[in-house]
Amino acid sequence: MKKFINNPENVLPDALRGLAAAHPELRVDLEQKIITRAGKPAAGKVGLVSGGGSGHEPLHGGFVGVGMLDAACPGEVFTSPVPDQILAATVAADNGTGVVHVVKNYTGDVMNFQLAAELAAAEGIVVETVLVDDDVAVQDSTWTAGRRGTGATVFVEKIAGALAEGGAGVAEVAELGRRVNAASRSFAVALTSCTTPAAGRPGFDLPDDEMEIGVGIHGEPGRRREKLASANEVVATALDAILSDHPLAPADRTIVMVNGLGGTPLIELYLLFGEVASTLDGKGITIARSLVGNYVTSLDMAGVSITICQADEQMLTLWDAPVRTPALRW
Known part of the structure; x- marks a missing residue:
């Protein structure tokens, strides 16, 4: 394993210190x-909180800021944050008008x-809770009951x-979040596994001439393995599943996101977006x-996910609204 780390046990706190400095x-709050x-939150503003295992950066801490989240709670790598941690984020985001939790559909997170x-x-x-379960690759997985978020x-x-x-x-914000989730579908393909700092080795074996079709963001297996295919064949497979x-x-x-x-490399992501x-x-x-880039990652996995949302006028207007976070801003 080659990684820019100090100690595998301290990757999260070390990264959080860097995030704070940047x-x-x-x-x-490192504690x-x-x-x-x-x-302080703006007067009367509903809070928005999300979180999950680390290793998916910039999700979720990179989306804290004006126009997106009020708070995020990162767990250890690929591990759900604990309830006390989530409660602390909820209390911090609350302004007396309620809080919406955005939760990816993984058993520990839920x-x-x-x-x-x-x-x-x-x-x-x-x-109020918005459960995200957009991945059409598999109905149930190692980590979930139902579709993955x-x-x-x-x-x-x-x-x-x-x-x-x-x-x-709060009810209106949550209802819109559920509507966006219902209008969205995703599908991912991996060319390599990822290596968690604690394990020090790839999470699964994937021969050089094969790819995992429908992989999850923790390296969970997908629908099947196939021989390595061209970019247009990969996109055809993903879009067929989504549509x-x-x-x-x-x-x-x-709204379409091609996500690394x-x-x-970004050159490959743009090539895929063209397809x-x-x-x-x-x-x-x-x-x-x-969107084209790295927004929901799986550590060092070489792969791509494609997400498509059937957007109405309200969604597009709100998409265009100002946002100022470390990972997304306009």
């Missing part, structure tokens, strides 16, 4: 392991966020975050907004 607009916006929501309710904080998390955090920034109520599950019609407008899993754009254009489907 972004003074954030407040990083509670939560990341919040510096300063259980711990649910317990934290119950603890918050006992303290008088209203909590992946790239649509970014869409939910951005669009619901913009609505919260505008002063909407078979959530058909789109000509003239539909979409940590070890894929996606060409295919959707051939079907009369409009890409109204797009």
Whole structure:
């Protein structure tokens, strides 16, 4: 294993110290392991909180800031944050008008966020939960009951975050988040495994001439393994899975993200986006907004995920609203 680390046991606190040094607009609590916006929330603003295992950077701490999250709670690598940690983030984000939890559908995350929501309710904080389960690759996996939560998390955090920034109520923000999730689908393909600092070796063996079709963001197995294919074949496989599950019609407008899993060069991601754009254009489907880059990663995995959201006018307007976070800003 070759990694720029000091001690495998201290990767998360060391990284959080670096995040704090790089972004003074954030407040990083190293003891509670939560990341919040510096300063108090705006009066009457609904809080937005998310979190999960580390190793998916910039998700979630990189999306804390104006227009997105109020707080994030990073667990250890590929490990859910604990309930007390989530509660601390919830309390920090609460401004008396409620908090929305954005939770990826992984068993540990679901259980711990649910317990934290119950603890918050006992303290008088209203909590609504948006469960993200956009991955169409497999119905159940090693880590989940039901579909995994992946790239649509970014869409939910951005669009619901913009609505919260505008002063909407907790139920309205949560309902929009659920609607964005319902309109989104994702599919991922991996060319290599990833190596966690604690393990010091790849999480699974993948021969040089094979790829994992439908991989999860923790390296969970997908639908099948196949021989390495060309970019247009990979995109065809992913889009077939996405559009078979959530058909789109000509003239539909979409938000499309081609996301690197940590070890894929940007030149390849743009090449893949070109294939996606060409295919959707051939079907009369409009890409109204797009993201290309590393947004939901899996440490050093070479791979790509494609996320498509069938966006209505409200979603597009809120997508365009100002955002200022370490990883997303306009």
